[in-house]
Amino acid sequence: MKRKSLALALAAVLCVSSLTACGSSGNDSKKDTADKGTEAGTESGGETKQVEKEKIEVPDEPTKGGTLTVSLSSSPRNLDPAMYTGSYEGQVINNVCDRVVEYNKDLSEIVPSLAESWTVSDDGLTYVFKIRQGVKFQKGKYQDGREMTADDVAYSLNRSAKESSLNRLDMLENAEVTGDWEVTCTLAEPNAAFLTALTDAGNSVVPKEEVEGWGDEFGAHLVGTGPFAMESFELDQQSVLVKNPDYWVAEPNLDKLVFKVITDSNQAANALKTGEIDIASSITGEAVQSVRDDSKLQLMEMPGLHVAYIYFNQVNGPTADIKVREALIKAINVEEMTASIYQYGEAVPAKLSLPPGSWGYDASCEELVPDYDPEGAKKLLTEAGYPDGFECDLYISNTALREKMATLVQAYLKTNLNVTVNINKSEWGTFSESASSGNADMYGMSWTWYPDPYFFLNKLFSSKEIGALGNGQGFSNAEVDQLLDDALKATDQNERAEMYKKALRIVTEQLPGIFYSNENVIHGLNPAVQDFVQKADNQMFFVTPWTNVWKVQ
Amino acid sequence: MLKTILKRILQSIPTLLIVVTVTFVLTRMIPGNPARSVLGPQASPDAIAELEEEMGLNKSKAEQYVDYMFNVLKGDFGKSYVYNKPVTTLIAERIPNTLVITLTSLVIALIIGLAIGVFSALHQYSILDYVFMILALVGVSMPIFWLGMMLVMTFSVNLGWLPALGMGDLSNGLGDFISHMILPCFCLATIPTATFARITRSSMLEVINNDSIKSLRARGIKESVVIWKHALKNALPPIVTVLGLQLAQAFTGAILTESIFSWPGMGTMIVSAIDNRDYQLIQGTVLFIAVVFVVVNLLVDVVYMLINPRVSYESGKGGK
Numbered sequence: 001m002k003r004k005s006l007a008l009a010l011a012a013v014l015c016v017s018s019l020t021a022c023g024s025s026g027n028d029s030k031k032d033t034a035d036k037g038t039e040a041g042t043e044s045g046g047e048t049k050q051v052e053k054e055k056i057e058v059p060d061e062p063t064k065g066g067t068l069t070v071s072l073s074s075s076p077r078n079l080d081p082a083m084y085t086g087s088y089e090g091q092v093i094n095n096v097c098d099r100v101v102e103y104n105k106d107l108s109e110i111v112p113s114l115a116e117s118w119t120v121s122d123d124g125l126t127y128v129f130k131i132r133q134g135v136k137f138q139k140g141k142y143q144d145g146r147e148m149t150a151d152d153v154a155y156s157l158n159r160s161a162k163e164s165s166l167n168r169l170d171m172l173e174n175a176e177v178t179g180d181w182e183v184t185c186t187l188a189e190p191n192a193a194f195l196t197a198l199t200d201a202g203n204s205v206v207p208k209e210e211v212e213g214w215g216d217e218f219g220a221h222l223v224g225t226g227p228f229a230m231e232s233f234e235l236d237q238q239s240v241l242v243k244n245p246d247y248w249v250a251e252p253n254l255d256k257l258v259f260k261v262i263t264d265s266n267q268a269a270n271a272l273k274t275g276e277i278d279i280a281s282s283i284t285g286e287a288v289q290s291v292r293d294d295s296k297l298q299l300m301e302m303p304g305l306h307v308a309y310i311y312f313n314q315v316n317g318p319t320a321d322i323k324v325r326e327a328l329i330k331a332i333n334v335e336e337m338t339a340s341i342y343q344y345g346e347a348v349p350a351k352l353s354l355p356p357g358s359w360g361y362d363a364s365c366e367e368l369v370p371d372y373d374p375e376g377a378k379k380l381l382t383e384a385g386y387p388d389g390f391e392c393d394l395y396i397s398n399t400a401l402r403e404k405m406a407t408l409v410q411a412y413l414k415t416n417l418n419v420t421v422n423i424n425k426s427e428w429g430t431f432s433e434s435a436s437s438g439n440a441d442m443y444g445m446s447w448t449w450y451p452d453p454y455f456f457l458n459k460l461f462s463s464k465e466i467g468a469l470g471n472g473q474g475f476s477n478a479e480v481d482q483l484l485d486d487a488l489k490a491t492d493q494n495e496r497a498e499m500y501k502k503a504l505r506i507v508t509e510q511l512p513g514i515f516y517s518n519e520n521v522i523h524g525l526n527p528a529v530q531d532f533v534q535k536a537d538n539q540m541f542f543v544t545p546w547t548n549v550w551k552v553q
Numbered sequence: 554m555l556k557t558i559l560k561r562i563l564q565s566i567p568t569l570l571i572v573v574t575v576t577f578v579l580t581r582m583i584p585g586n587p588a589r590s591v592l593g594p595q596a597s598p599d600a601i602a603e604l605e606e607e608m609g610l611n612k613s614k615a616e617q618y619v620d621y622m623f624n625v626l627k628g629d630f631g632k633s634y635v636y637n638k639p640v641t642t643l644i645a646e647r648i649p650n651t652l653v654i655t656l657t658s659l660v661i662a663l664i665i666g667l668a669i670g671v672f673s674a675l676h677q678y679s680i681l682d683y684v685f686m687i688l689a690l691v692g693v694s695m696p697i698f699w700l701g702m703m704l705v706m707t708f709s710v711n712l713g714w715l716p717a718l719g720m721g722d723l724s725n726g727l728g729d730f731i732s733h734m735i736l737p738c739f740c741l742a743t744i745p746t747a748t749f750a751r752i753t754r755s756s757m758l759e760v761i762n763n764d765s766i767k768s769l770r771a772r773g774i775k776e777s778v779v780i781w782k783h784a785l786k787n788a789l790p791p792i793v794t795v796l797g798l799q800l801a802q803a804f805t806g807a808i809l810t811e812s813i814f815s816w817p818g819m820g821t822m823i824v825s826a827i828d829n830r831d832y833q834l835i836q837g838t839v840l841f842i843a844v845v846f847v848v849v850n851l852l853v854d855v856v857y858m859l860i861n862p863r864v865s866y867e868s869g870k871g872g873k
Contacts, residue, residue: 074825077635077636260815261815263812263815266702267815270705274713274716274717276717427584
């Protein structure tokens with residue numbers, strides 16, 4: 001009997017440990033995408049047949065009232081803006097709180113929010129924000145819906161800069177109140193990406209009394225100035241928000257907004273079909289197809305701020321030679337590869353290191369990327385001195401998407417160039433160490449962040465980032481460095497965009513890697529949901545100056 | 554008997570020690586850094602180092618093990634950094650949700666399984682007996698995950714009778730609560746029902762062919778009394794053993810079932826703990842489940858002794 005209970009107990013342990021094996025892939029896929037975690041999907045697989053969608057009758061005027069339920073694929077944990085770490089928290093915080101500035105509908109420019117206007121000093125070090133008057137906080141335990149002031153703004157920004165472990169606002173040296181409705185932010189060095197950083201949910205404006213009153217519990221009792229107030233937060237289940245009738249932008253059409261945690265993507269699609277949820281966010285794989293094929297549901301998809309790529313070593317090994325890099329690029333059919341990796345069209349083939357959703361994107365650079373041409377590739381490799389190919393290592397993290405990619409690359413290069421690729425896969429921590437070390441011949445990963453090109457081009461190609469994960473392959477080009485530096489000091493967005501476009505052109509000419517796909521932002525919708533705006537950064541907003549989501553009753 | 558029980562409790566201590574050790578080693582073997590998991594991939598190396606220190610991860614594995622053992626002995630299971638709460642609080646919060654579905658499905662399984670088993674035994678080799686036993690075989694072999702998805706496709710998506718996921722809210726009425734329970738319970742009850750049916754059938758068959766039952770019948774006692782009072786009682790020991798096993802297994806089954814149905818119990822918590830490399834929470838929940846296993850087994854033994862006093866553990870394994 002004793003032996004039996006030991007055996008049983010060990011069986012339980014083993015059962016859990018076998019789950020750890022599955023667990024690791026799920027977890028790392030989140031991280032493999034080095035941050036904000038946009039999930040994916042698309043129409044790219046052109047062979048997918050279109051299903052005739054049923055139309056519903058939509059009244060001309062928005063209907064007031066109703067509950068909108070949105071699925072999240074993982075549970076938010078801590079909704080305190082300064083403490084949150086995952087992209088799921090951001091979705092909830094975004095709708096409870098406001099920030100000083102926001103990105104507009106198509107992420108092309110930064111627009112006022114709690115700041116009515118702002119000025120930037122010529123040296124790019126001082127930002128003066130004029131704070132909007134008459135904005136009230138939602139009622140909480142420690143304050144009774146008082147007016148938001150400049151003190152709150154300065155307090156929230158300083159708190160984020162000092163307390164966030166994620167350095168969301170590390171460029172900020174200090175924020176101080178310099179007038180009744182004026183906050184002055186001082187940066188340590190010029191950084192035009194400061195405004196973009198301010199749009200992050202982590203830099204939301206919150207009242208000090210509530211933060212200090214609740215302490216560690218503030219996340220579960222979040223208070224802000226946003227369109228919805230927190231009613232309840234149940235970990236692993238749901239966050240229930242109710243409308244803030246006094247919202248300064250507009251009175252929300254919806255009475256309630258519920259974020260429900262559904263970890264299984266197929267179950268999210270099922271819940272959408274049964275009407276238990278109205279919007280399924282972050283559905284992947286087969287679930288995407290099942291929504292696409294359902295005549296009663298709507299699938300929204302657009303390329304996200306995401307790029308998946310293989311980065312070549314710029315300093316050591318055969319790939320230090322640009323001819324070899326060109327040969328490798330020509331030997332791989334990117335369209336075919338993307339369609340095989342993302343079977344349900346969850347991504348579109350890409351060309352450039354910057355996603356099309358960023359305002360620094362320049363479509364005219366696309367032609368600089370060589371097309372698939374196995375014969376030309378072979379010729380180039382022979383010219384480069386490797387007529388019989390060579391052997392090299394490809395590093396990836398152990399996620400299904402990367403493994404598929406690596407296997408395909410291995411096959412293309414073997415067949416077309418007789419190049420032998422050894423696949424080195426490991427969990428994220430080990431992978432990121434090898435990738436940052438500069439010792440990998442090639443590594444495969446993806447990058448996703450804000451729409452500001454800084455978060456892609458500087459991180460991936462600035463020589464200052466050599467040794468970090470972004471530029472682990474040692475890309476170094478004086479002209480690119482200069483352009484990237486200047487773009488960070490300039491304060492006019494158009495001027496900056498021009499510099500980034502120039503930098504992108506030089507980078508692309510250097511053929512640093514194969515930028516093969518942009519994963520899509522995908523939402524499954526009940527057609528009763530009206531005026532929902534999908535954004536390339538996968539942030540969901542329900543009441544903004546440009547939209548006020550409602551539901552046909 | 555008290556002495557026997559005490560002895561059994563003492564015997565379970567090494568079992569639990571081994572479980573704690575194995576879990577400790579296994580969690581440390583999962584690739585991944587818990588501090589990085591908590592803070593997310595954007596976290597700075599400084600912040601990660603700081604949290605590692607706070608979590609005690611900068612110490613050697615042996616030191617961590619000794620610390621953990623001492624804390625466990627003191628009844629301190631540590632704190633989950635992901636949830637920012639003590640492990641014991643988290644388990645206490647989640648366990649009622651899991652018990653609701655595991656116990657309900659076991660009761661259903663026991664009633665249906667016993668009925669089918671007795672019926673099949675009495676009508677051995679009848680067509681219904683074959684049908685039931687084939688169904689039981691299918692039931693035992695059914696992968697829970699697949700079954701769950703099929704149930705949702707059928708009853709929620711196609712027929713629209715039942716909600717696909719989540720736990721009902723009692724404030725919306727009992728109906729809402731029960732309708733959310735039906736699919737997860739069905740899913741969890743399938744394997745135990747089939748197991749009970751098979752074990753009851755074989756145990757009953759053995760008993761009703763016994764001389765003692767034959768003599769009861771010969772004495773003209775009513776057939777229903779013979780079956781339900783005498784035969785079933787004698788057939789119970791193996792069923793009780795299986796009940797203990799199934800109760801413990803229902804906990805592991807709940808891990809899958811809860812994940813499918815987004816049921817906020819221990820199962821979903823374990824999965825997210827593993828995903829997040831939440832060492833303390835993984836260790837705490839596994840230890841908790843191990844304790845459940847041990848306690849259930851102890852209870853099974855006690856029940857055994859009650860229904861069949863001849864069983865003695867002094868001389869090794871008794872009963873069947």
